[in-house]
Amino acid sequence: MNDISWARRIVSAWSEFWFRPANPLALDIVRVAAGVAALAWLGAMAAHVDAFFGLNGWFDRQAYVDAAQALQGTPRPFGWSLLYLIGDRPEVLRGAYFLAMFVVLLFTLGVLPRVSSVGTWLAIASFGANPASEADDLVVLNMLSLYLVVGYFFCRPAGQASLIRRLIGPLLAWPWPTQSRDQPSVGANLGMRLAQVHFAIIVVTSGLQKLQFGDWWAGVALWYPLHRPLETSIDQAFAHAGDAQQYLRFLSVSAYLILAWQLAFPTFAWRRSMQWLLFVGAVAGGAGLIWLYRMPVLAMSFFAACLTYVPSDAWSKLAALRGRRAALASQQVVGENSIGTPEVNRRQKRQRDRGRTA
């Protein structure tokens, strides 16, 4: 009997976590953050389109042929890209680039998000596929854009929608609409949940990977990006010799805080009372990624991924503060997205049931 009760609770918690309908507001806000990151990345490469994305660039057609002939030399198989269909026509490549920028802009603004999210994911996947432009920093952005596709795909339009409207989804999904846009949707929740769990896997495994290196255990890992070879003279490195112990103490505490934040991530990311810790880490981590590691795309997408953990009702409250409580009150689902204790979940269910009965 006890086992059955436990099994029921697990099934109920699973169902509550993944399939509770949620306000699409959180999806919209994460979309804006991810869209800005994608726009910034693509925009910054405007003067280097041929070099980094084309088959006449740093990694050209001949390099693909050579790599195919000596596969044991390639570190990993090449990813797919729609840009391969263009071949080595630079003017068509530039057209594709501006089209991608336009689609990502529409996506960021929330125009036809179900369609533009697919276009944005294809753009990020395709423009990041060339080995010359492929790098660590697009991993989180690619992951987010994929789950935003899932979220918008399963979002239902409000009211009695026509067939076309049901196919293309909402026309405009700017956060904080003046009136109710979409019904609370399982899709909106599912997209955010997938992003949350996947991001937690990335954060924890990245923390575990750090433990493979003695410099992280020794607490001196941050010394190296602060004193980059080929950029740091011996005088610059020696500048802290006077306060060496204090300096290394600060670096080692910082390194261990990073490790602790990453390895403990799943224990606080979903808890409302500890979301301050999530965002302290997101802001500090983002600043470190830009300043130390010079990875602005990863910093921006890292912050966007942390936004997925903010429950929709928190965004709704923020919207209400802006004087739009009435527009969102109908969509608000108390406590969605947070993992409550069984007591809290039961209390919230009773409240909802009472609301329905009334």
Next chain:
Amino acid sequence: MSLKWRVVASLLIVFHLFAVGNCVLAAPSGPWATAEGQSVFTPPQFAFDFNNLVGPYLWALKLTHQRYVSNRPNLPGVAFEAKLFDSNGREISAMRFPDPDANIWVHYRQENLARWLADDQPVIPPMVEVIPAPAAAAPAVAIWQRRPGGHPGEPLKLNSVPLHLVPRDRPVYRPSPWSLLMARAYGRYLARAHGAEYAELTRYTQESIPPAVLFSDRPRSGPEVMAAEFGRSPQ
């Protein structure tokens, strides 16, 4: 959402997330310290097998990323210089990457380009004498070498050496096939983009200054900057 769809969706979620988590496990780990020195270990067999099974699925979704290079501290610094020559062999231009004037987004990508060139591999001389087939050349390997009698600061050059003549009295390195492929591709691109006949790439690497320097007497200079010439890449 009906119970049937919840079950189906749950199975898909479990499959997807398991595939994503397994992909990380399926990467080689390390380098770990062993009695024989540093060593990279193979992934667990179950993770490797499952990853082979779901590889195409993750590849289609672009979720095959396994390890962050930026997690590895103490990587050597890498830059490269390209000299461009016209058909008369006159140098027409020289440029260095990562370009210090490039914006942070482009600079990061140029750093990655440079990093591909620094993937050197040790060359282990064969334990037995390799005898070529009649009328065939002895198998050779391209290794980094200074010219005989060259001083220590002189650039390394890529020389093709018969396998049985690979020096046994010191560690010998060669660029990985991928580094060579990238170097040729960069040279072709730069020559093409700047109307040159060919390009010559030189890689510069420098080990990090260790934090232990803070507790020692001030050294006169930092670690040596090693130059290595990849040779000529025609357009």
